[in-house]
Amino acid sequence: MSNEGLYIFTSINRPPRKLIDAFVGMPSAAIADNMNRMSCMNATIRPINNLPLLGPAFTVKSHPDDNLLLQKALDLAQPGDVLVVDAQGDLTNPVMGKLLALWSKQRGIGGFIIDGAVRDIGALRRMDVPIYAAGTALTMSYKDRPGKINVPVTCGGVVVNPGDILVGDEDGIVVINPRDADDLLIQSKNKIRVEQKIMNDIEKGTLDRMWIEEALKARRAVIINDNRNSPRVNVDAPVTIIIKGSAEPIHATAINMSMDGILLQVEQPLEILSQIRLCLSKELGNINIVANVTWQQYNNFGCEFVDIAEEVRAILDHVIYRHSQFGRLECLDIGY
Incomplete structure (x- = not known):
């Protein structure tokens, strides 16, 4: 029997834990602002229990309605790993629920990002395991379909490679190539400092808004000051x-x-x-x-x-x- 479509790579190259931990508490938006609008998962992936997420990617490419490979990945993953499941955005059958979440908590898993459906929402929301997913479904998953573990996958419209650093919060999820992490960390901290200054200026009433006029002038905007009450x-x-x-x-x-x-x-x-x-x-x-x-x-x-x-x-x-x-x-x- 052919094993086409059924591959399991048991190990990944994880970034140093010190590098990952440097992003603790870093807002995903501050990171995203320095990524040229790239490597940010789209809004289909939303937090289930609003817990921040941080860790290296342990990827699973599964059949849309099957969780056999996710079950195996949970046994292979190390504490702190984030399970990234490419279920092709299918919301027909869930690929995880409260039992897998409870098992992942016992194993110290860092969280889940699932481009597919989950179920047992009430229980998942009460668990302190970060879970992000594309939606919910009620039925059972299959456990006999092909899939792959620790290969590049697509999740939320973004390619995720095993070992990528994942940062998630209520705003969304960013995917960081470990080679870019040091520079991105510096840029993100600078972004936070700039935003803090803006907030201070707002509170003091000293915020400079001239950049708006300059931007409009550069684009040759036509500013109309007459009465627009009548139809034009x-x-x-x-x-x-x-x-x-x-x-x-x-x-x-x-x-x-x-x-x-x-x-x-x-x-x-x-x-x-x-x-x-x-x-x-x-x-x-x-x-x-x-x-x-x-x-x-x-x-x-x-x-x-x-x-x-x-x-x-x-x-x-x-x-x-x-x-x-x-x-x-x-x-x-x-x-x-």
Whole structure:
């Protein structure tokens, strides 16, 4: 009979215990912030009993609804090892329950991370063995399917190798290659110090928030300060600007518009707080309207309409309604 799919490697290269213990009490989020958004298990793996987890990975690749290899791994693992079970995220049958958890406690196992289902939740929550899993199921597991022990596995969307350092808490689980552990430990401690300073600044009321403005400026954000109570629609239509005392009209593009004002994109700068006359194109109602220039962001200018006559307001209302319902129209039949 072939043994394809049934391999058991009995030993692993464990990191020095001193290196593992250096991560005691280290928040998983502080570590994750220094891992370039990599090697962090996804949110499908959640804590069952909210106990922090720390230890070297002892991996099991099992058939989705079978725990034969997990049973064997519990006998092979050393105290402090964390059993990482790749059950392919299947939630049909649980691969462990209270009996295995109790046996693992007797053996000093460091915890479980199961990309699959568990059961006996009430009992598991009362045990002081850290247990993380993808979900729960009620039925029994099989004990006759293939699997492997101490091979690379996938858990929570991340590859876990035997001997990797695992750190878990209520936020999630990070997987640390032992070769990276020393540098990661230094970076994580620095991250904690930075966050502590931020918290102190918040309490003192001295927190510097200018980085937000700098980030928005670098991304050329358009900041609109006008009243947004009325519906606003994207229009992308030509507009002609008439400035008193200027012989030449200015050509602009309307970006969006409401009953209260219009956002224009203009290559030629407009004077803030100046009053201008706008000649709106046919798709915007073919009307003339007076507006005040209220703000500027790069070549975008916000304008607030002034003294709108009732007949003009009716046309604007119709234009905005049509654009909100049908999008940009090349030719708008107003019907007035």
